[in-house]
Amino acid sequence: MAQTRMIRLTVNGETGSYTVPVRQNLVDFIRNDLGLTGSHVGCEHGVCGACSIEVNGDLVRGCLMFAVQADGAEITTIEGLAESGRGAALRAAFTARNALQCGYCTPGMLATALDYVEGGGAADRDAIRAHLSGNYCRCTGYQSIVDAVCDVIEGRVEA
Amino acid sequence: MKAADFAYEKPGNLADALALLADPDRDASPLAGGQSLVPMMNFRMAMPDLLVDLGALDELRGIAPGAAGGLTIGAMTRYADLEASELVATHAPLIAMALPHIAHAAIRYRGTIGGSVALADPAAEMPALMLAMDAEIEAQSSQGSRRIRAAEFFTGIYDTALAPGELVTAIHITAAPEGRRFAFYELARRHGDYAMAGVAVAATGTNRADPRIAFFSVSDRPVRAIRAEAALQAGDAEDAMAALDEIDFAGDLNADARTKRHLAGVVLKRALGRL
Ligand SMILES: Cc1cc2nc3c(=O)[nH]c(=O)nc-3n(C[C@H](O)[C@H](O)[C@H](O)COP(=O)(O)OP(=O)(O)OC[C@H]3O[C@@H](n4cnc5c(N)ncnc54)[C@H](O)[C@@H]3O)c2cc1C
Ligand code: FES
Ligand code: FES
Numbered sequence: 001m002a003q004t005r006m007i008r009l010t011v012n013g014e015t016g017s018y019t020v021p022v023r024q025n026l027v028d029f030i031r032n033d034l035g036l037t038g039s040h041v042g043c044e045h046g047v048c049g050a051c052s053i054e055v056n057g058d059l060v061r062g063c064l065m066f067a068v069q070a071d072g073a074e075i076t077t078i079e080g081l082a083e084s085g086r087g088a089a090l091r092a093a094f095t096a097r098n099a100l101q102c103g104y105c106t107p108g109m110l111a112t113a114l115d116y117v118e119g120g121g122a123a124d125r126d127a128i129r130a131h132l133s134g135n136y137c138r139c140t141g142y143q144s145i146v147d148a149v150c151d152v153i154e155g156r157v158e159a
Numbered sequence: 160m161k162a163a164d165f166a167y168e169k170p171g172n173l174a175d176a177l178a179l180l181a182d183p184d185r186d187a188s189p190l191a192g193g194q195s196l197v198p199m200m201n202f203r204m205a206m207p208d209l210l211v212d213l214g215a216l217d218e219l220r221g222i223a224p225g226a227a228g229g230l231t232i233g234a235m236t237r238y239a240d241l242e243a244s245e246l247v248a249t250h251a252p253l254i255a256m257a258l259p260h261i262a263h264a265a266i267r268y269r270g271t272i273g274g275s276v277a278l279a280d281p282a283a284e285m286p287a288l289m290l291a292m293d294a295e296i297e298a299q300s301s302q303g304s305r306r307i308r309a310a311e312f313f314t315g316i317y318d319t320a321l322a323p324g325e326l327v328t329a330i331h332i333t334a335a336p337e338g339r340r341f342a343f344y345e346l347a348r349r350h351g352d353y354a355m356a357g358v359a360v361a362a363t364g365t366n367r368a369d370p371r372i373a374f375f376s377v378s379d380r381p382v383r384a385i386r387a388e389a390a391l392q393a394g395d396a397e398d399a400m401a402a403l404d405e406i407d408f409a410g411d412l413n414a415d416a417r418t419k420r421h422l423a424g425v426v427l428k429r430a431l432g433r434l
Contacts, residue, residue, distance in 0.1 A: 002164050003166055005167060021164075022164075022165065022167040022210075023161065023164050023165060025197075025201075044161070044201050045198035045201050045202065046194060046197075046266065049263070049265065052265055058239070058268040058269075059265045059268055060265055061266065061269075063197075063201070064193055064198065064266075064269070065193060065197070065269070066167070066193075066197070068167055069169075069190075069212060071169075112264065112265065115264060115265075116264075129350065130350045130351070131263075133263055133349060134262065134263025134264065134265055134266065135263075
C-alpha cells in the first residue's frame with residue numbers, strides 16, 4: 001500500500017486539502033488530481049524544464065518535488081498566470097514572434113522567462129539564454145524565444 | 160519514471176531529524192533541495208525506505224559572519240540565497256563566481272550547499288570550492304558534532320567522511336588574508352550543464368603566495384593539485400601546468416582520462432589568466 005499524507009495548499013489562489021501518495025511528484029498531482037494540464041512533463045529528472053511552475057514565488061521543477069513537500073505552499077501554474085494577467089506581455093510577444101510551434105515547452109518557457117523579466121533581467125541575449133538554458137525547445141531553435149523576451153523587456157509589446 | 164514508495168517525515172527541529180536518521184533498522188535518507196536525490200529516486204537509483212525532509216529546519220538556513228572572520232553558511236542555504244548575498248560576494252567570492260555555472264535558475268531555487276557537499280559529485284563545483292577555500296564542514300549526529308576539513312571530507316566518488324546518521328549542518332569558511340585573489344573557470348557543453356572540467360584557484364598578492372588549485376570533474380573526487388601549487392608558489396606557471404600529471408585523472412561520459420588531462424591544463428591556464 002502506498003503511504004499517503006494529507007496536505008493543504010493553495011493553487012492559483014484556491015486553497016484545498018488533499019490526500020496524496022507521498023511518492024507522487026508535484027507536477028503529477030497538479031495535472032492528474034487538480035486537472036491543470038497546462039504544466040507539462042517531459043524528462044522527469046529535471047533537465048527539460050517542461051514542468052516549471054512557481055512555488056512560494058520561486059521558479060521550480062514540478063518533477064523534482066514531491067507533492068507532500070508543498071504542504072502549506074502557494075503555487076502558481078501557467079493557468080494561474082493566464083487568469084491573473086501576469087505574464088500577458090510575454091504571451092503576446094511569444095505569439096507575435098512565433099516563439100512556439102508545438103507548444104510543449106511553452107508553459108515552462110513562459111514561467112522561466114517571467115522569472116527573468118520580473119527579476120529585472122536586462123535585454124541581453126546571452127544573459128537571457130543563460131537563464132533559459134534549463135528549458136529545452138525542440139521546435140523553435142530558441143532565437144524567436146529570445147527575441148520575444150527582449151521585446152518585453154524593451155517595452156515593444158502591448159499586453 | 161516515478162520514485163518507489165517510501166515513508167516520509169518532516170521533523171520540526173534538528174534533534175528530531177537526527178533521531179530519525181539514527182535508527183539503524185531503517186534505510187533513511189535526508190532530503191534537502193531534492194535536486195539530485197529526487198532524480199535519483201525517479202530513476203530508482205535511490206530507493207530509501209524513509210525520507211527525512213530537512214525543509215522545516217530553519218536552524219540550518221542562513222549566512223552569517225564567522226566568529227574569526229570569514230563566513231558560516233547553514234547546510235540548507237539554497238544556491239539562490241547565496242547568489243543574493245552580499246556577504247558571500249565579499250567573503251567567499253569563489254562561490255559567487257561559480258554559482259552562475261551551477262545548473263539552472265529553477266534548480267538554484269531549491270538546491271542547497273549542504274546537499275551538494277554531502278553528495279560529493281566529482282563533477283560538482285561546490286566540493287572543489289571547499290578545497291580551494293580550506294573550508295570546514297560541520298557534521299552532526301545524535302552522538303554530537305564535529306568539524307571536518309574539506310581536505311579530509313571528500314573520500315571518493317559520491318563518498319565522504321560522513322558517518323551513517325550524520326548530517327552536514329554548516330560550512331565554515333575561514334577569513335581570507337588581505338590581498339587574497341580568486342579565479343574560477345569551467346568548460347561545459349552548454350551553460351548550466353555539469354562541467355567537462357573546471358578549476359578554482361586562490362592565491363595571495365601579485366606573487367601568488369600560498370596558492371590553492373582545486374579541480375572538479377577531472378577525477379573520482381574534487382582534487383587539489385599540490386605540486387602545481389608549489390610550482391606556482393615558486394613563480395612558474397609553466398611548471399604548474401606540467402605538474403598536473405600528479406592527478407589521478409578519470410574519464411566520464413563526456414571525455415576519457417587523457418582528454419581530462421588536456422582540459423585540466425586548459426582551464427588552469429585560463430583561470431590563472433584571470434587571477
Ligand atoms: C538539470 C540539473 C543540472 C544540474 N547541474 C549541476 C551542476 O552543473 N553542478 C552541480 O554542482 N550540481 C548540479 N546539479 C545538482 C544540484 O546542484 C543539486 O541541487 C545538488 O547537487 C544537491 O543539493 P540538494 O540540496 O538538491 O540535495 P538533495 O538532492 O536533497 O540531496 C543530495 C544527497 O545529499 C544528501 N544530503 C542532502 N543534504 C544533506 C545534509 N545536510 N547532510 C547530509 N546529507 C545530505 C541526500 O540524502 C542525498 O543523498 C544539477 C541538477 C539538475 C537537476
Ligand atoms: S519534466 Fe521536469 S524538468 Fe523535465
Ligand atoms: S515549441 Fe515545440 S518544444 Fe518548444
